Amino acid sequence: MSERQSSRKDAIRNREAVLAAADALFSRRASPEDVTMADVAAAAGVGKGTLFRAFGDRAGLLRALYEARLEPIGRAVETGPPPLGPATPPRDRVRALLDALLCFKLDNGRLALALEGSAGGSSPYRADHYERWHGLLRAVLEQIPGLADSDFTAHALLAATRADLVEHLAGEGGIPRERLREQLASFVAKVLAPGPRPDGPVEE
Amino acid sequence: MSERQSSRKDAIRNREAVLAAADALFSRRASPEDVTMADVAAAAGVGKGTLFRAFGDRAGLLRALYEARLEPIGRAVETGPPPLGPATPPRDRVRALLDALLCFKLDNGRLALALEGSAGGSSPYRADHYERWHGLLRAVLEQIPGLADSDFTAHALLAATRADLVEHLAGEGGIPRERLREQLASFVAKVLAPGPRPDGPVEE
DNA sequence: TAAAGATATGGACCGTGGGTCCGTTTTGCA
DNA sequence: TGCAAAACGGACCCACGGTCCATATCTTTA
Numbered sequence: 338m339s340e341r342q343s344s345r346k347d348a349i350r351n352r353e354a355v356l357a358a359a360d361a362l363f364s365r366r367a368s369p370e371d372v373t374m375a376d377v378a379a380a381a382g383v384g385k386g387t388l389f390r391a392f393g394d395r396a397g398l399l400r401a402l403y404e405a406r407l408e409p410i411g412r413a414v415e416t417g418p419p420p421l422g423p424a425t426p427p428r429d430r431v432r433a434l435l436d437a438l439l440c441f442k443l444d445n446g447r448l449a450l451a452l453e454g455s456a457g458g459s460s461p462y463r464a465d466h467y468e469r470w471h472g473l474l475r476a477v478l479e480q481i482p483g484l485a486d487s488d489f490t491a492h493a494l495l496a497a498t499r500a501d502l503v504e505h506l507a508g509e510g511g512i513p514r515e516r517l518r519e520q521l522a523s524f525v526a527k528v529l530a531p532g533p534r535p536d537g538p539v540e541e
Numbered sequence: 542m543s544e545r546q547s548s549r550k551d552a553i554r555n556r557e558a559v560l561a562a563a564d565a566l567f568s569r570r571a572s573p574e575d576v577t578m579a580d581v582a583a584a585a586g587v588g589k590g591t592l593f594r595a596f597g598d599r600a601g602l603l604r605a606l607y608e609a610r611l612e613p614i615g616r617a618v619e620t621g622p623p624p625l626g627p628a629t630p631p632r633d634r635v636r637a638l639l640d641a642l643l644c645f646k647l648d649n650g651r652l653a654l655a656l657e658g659s660a661g662g663s664s665p666y667r668a669d670h671y672e673r674w675h676g677l678l679r680a681v682l683e684q685i686p687g688l689a690d691s692d693f694t695a696h697a698l699l700a701a702t703r704a705d706l707v708e709h710l711a712g713e714g715g716i717p718r719e720r721l722r723e724q725l726a727s728f729v730a731k732v733l734a735p736g737p738r739p740d741g742p743v744e745e
Numbered sequence: 746t747a748a749a750g751a752t753a754t755g756g757a758c759c760g761t762g763g764g765t766c767c768g769t770t771t772t773g774c775a
Numbered sequence: 776t777g778c779a780a781a782a783c784g785g786a787c788c789c790a791c792g793g794t795c796c797a798t799a800t801c802t803t804t805a
Contacts, residue, residue, distance in 0.1 A: 345772060345781060373762060384784025438647035459712035462709035488725040492710065506696065520693040527732050532758060549752060549801055577791060588755025593793060 352391050355381040359402055359490055360448075369451030389391060399452040404466060410437055414473065427480040428529050432522055434474060435494055439521050442503040443514055449500035471495060490528065497524060507525075556595050560583040563606055564652075578602075590743065598685030605655040608670060610649055614641055618677065618692040632733050636726055638678060639698055643725050646707040647718055653704035674701060687735060701728060 350529045358381035362372045365469065374395060378388045392398040420427040420433035453461045461467055471491050478487035496502075502534075506512045512520075562585035566576045578599060582592045591722035596602040614625075623629040646653050656663045665671055675695050682691035700706075702725070710716045716724075 347771065348782060351782085374764080375762075378784085385763090385780075386767095386784050387786095388766080390782075395763070422709040457584075460709050464707060486724045487729060489721075489729060491709070492706060493701040493725075493728050495705055496703060497697040499700060499703075501664040501666060502696060502700055505664050506693070509667075517693075519695075520690045523690060524694060524697050524732070527734070530729070530731070530734065551800070552753060555753085578793080579791075582755085589792090590755050590794080591753075592755095594753075599792070705798095 349469055351383050351387055355383060359398060361450060363447050394454050399455050402448060403452045410441060416473055428478050430477050432525050433523055435498060435521060436518055438498045439518060442498060442500050443507055446504050450504055453500045555587050555591055557698060559587060563602060567651045573651055600659050603659050606652060607656045614645060615745055631681050634681050636729050639702060639725060640722055642702045646704050646709055650708050654708055657666055657704045690732055690744060
């Protein structure tokens with residue numbers, strides 16, 4: 338996808354190979370923890386040194402993978418049609434945003450889990466992608482009149498779509514995808530509901 | 542506290558020593574990850590073998606510590622006066638429950654972080670203490686008329702008090718304790734607010 | 746109180762996995 | 776075609792969780 342203008346082409350080729358191999362491994366293996374860096378390197382037909390030079394460390398690899406997968410959604414959010422794009426009324430957009438995030442975690446469970454779990458000391462809250470989503474969500478929340486604490490609210494809403502929770506509910510919990518989406522939607526609706534006056538502007 | 546009827550008294554003494562040492566270490570050191578099992582053993586004046594026999598593994602030690610600290614709150618919830626005890630009206634009790642949890646994480650940040658982080662493959666959602674809190678919260682939510690999806694709602698509310706989030710907000714975020722409590726309280730209030738209608742439409 | 750059996754001890758030891766190092770190979774440029 | 780610069784790869788390092796077992800300590804019983 339992104340070429341990084343690193344002059345040499347073998348570097349680029351290897352980077353892609355690693356990305357592809359890692360992607361495959363993470364979706365095949367049951368748990369993220371039993372995909373080792375050595376595994377990835379071997380599967381990509383590359384030495385560990387190469388792998389680590391390209392991505393820095395385990396977290397770096399995960400991050401790269403994650404962002405690559407998340408990128409389409411990111412674009413849809415920034416410059417896309419409703420309900421994700423910027424032309425959507427705030428309430429609906431928040432709903433759509435969180436729904437998209439939920440679906441993403443449902444589809445890329447293992448990977449998201451690996452990333453959030455690979456915290457390795459530093460919380461997942463310092464990650465760039467988290468900051469981006471939080472910032473966006475907060476901005477949208479701020480456009481809803483009468484809704485205070487948008488910063489905290491954004492955090493709390495995002496927390497409801499954390500990978501391990503989603504995995505737990507969909508996996509062991511056995512809650513079907515659509516049911517989960519409904520539940521999240523209705524939770525979000527409650528949070529966004531206008532306090533005193535009963536009206537539900539759900540126009541589109 | 543709990544003696545475990547393991548006949549021999551040196552075992553009991555050592556167990557306590559380890560608990561105390563670990564407790565001290567986790568609150569002193571910056572990050573939970575740089576408290577190794579060897580450290581704990583050394584600080585307790587005990588061999589690693591002893592440590593592992595007493596607690597099984599790292600997660601076991603963390604769990605034991607966590608439960609010991611959480612126990613007073615647990616008792617206050619089960620058989621205590623309002624606002625935590627069972628005599629409290631549901632809405633207020635939910636609020637109090639989450640507030641207590643938040644305060645607990647604020648006070649025992651490092652430890653909670655260590656526990657939730659020590660997932661090591663299995664999500665924190667399988668832990669006994671999580672199930673207990675979730676079960677309790679769900680039960681209380683169910684007493685609130687017109688509030689659907691109490692299972693999911695309980696999860697989502699608990700997610701708002703996750704240790705790493707709390708740590709992030711209070712630590713790097715620099716949000717003062719009382720402000721955080723207010724924000725959580727107002728978030729909870731929103732979720733529990735009696736809607737204009739018993740439940741919102743879930744369009745898709 | 747002494748001996749025997751049961752139980753606990755502790756630290757040497759092991760396997761694993763992330764991350765580094767550096768001699769060798771590939772690439773790009775002139 | 777020659778020569779740096781850049782990248783390669785896998786041997787190597789080390790920290791850490793966890794195990795093992797010869798030894799020490801407790802408890803029971805006679």
